[in-house]
Amino acid sequence: MSYLVFISLSIAKSSHLCYYIVMKKIKFYKLASGKSPIEDFLDSLSSKEAKKVIWVLSLVEELEQVSTKFYKQLTNSDAIIEIRVQVGNNNFRLLGFEHKDTFVILTNGFKKKDQKVPKAEIQLAQQRRKEYLDNE
16 A cells, blocks of 8 residues: 655644644654655554544644544653544554644654553654754
8 A cells, every 4th residue: 555645734732731723734744764664564453443534634634623542742751742533443543743834744653542542653653753864
């Protein structure tokens, strides 16, 4: 499968705590090898799951206000955001960060098994954020 690497988005807090206003582009983080962990994650999903992830990304792109059901900034993290997707009983998360008020860089994706986002996934997103910003 191949996926769009850029998706137009806009993300900024509105006056309502449970919504975000959208106006940024999504970029997929690339490793030094040129591989994209997000593309690899999407390829690992079933067709139904991948379609739902793409639908949520499109929803975030097209709506003026996006519920925190789909997008939110993680607390106690170094500016890491999560895009949330539910397919049946399966919960998926895409982590990343906002950059230059223009982009959301998605760094990693995973199937969520517990109530909280695993610290290792947050740390990976923070490490990739640092690498991205250091090599800019």
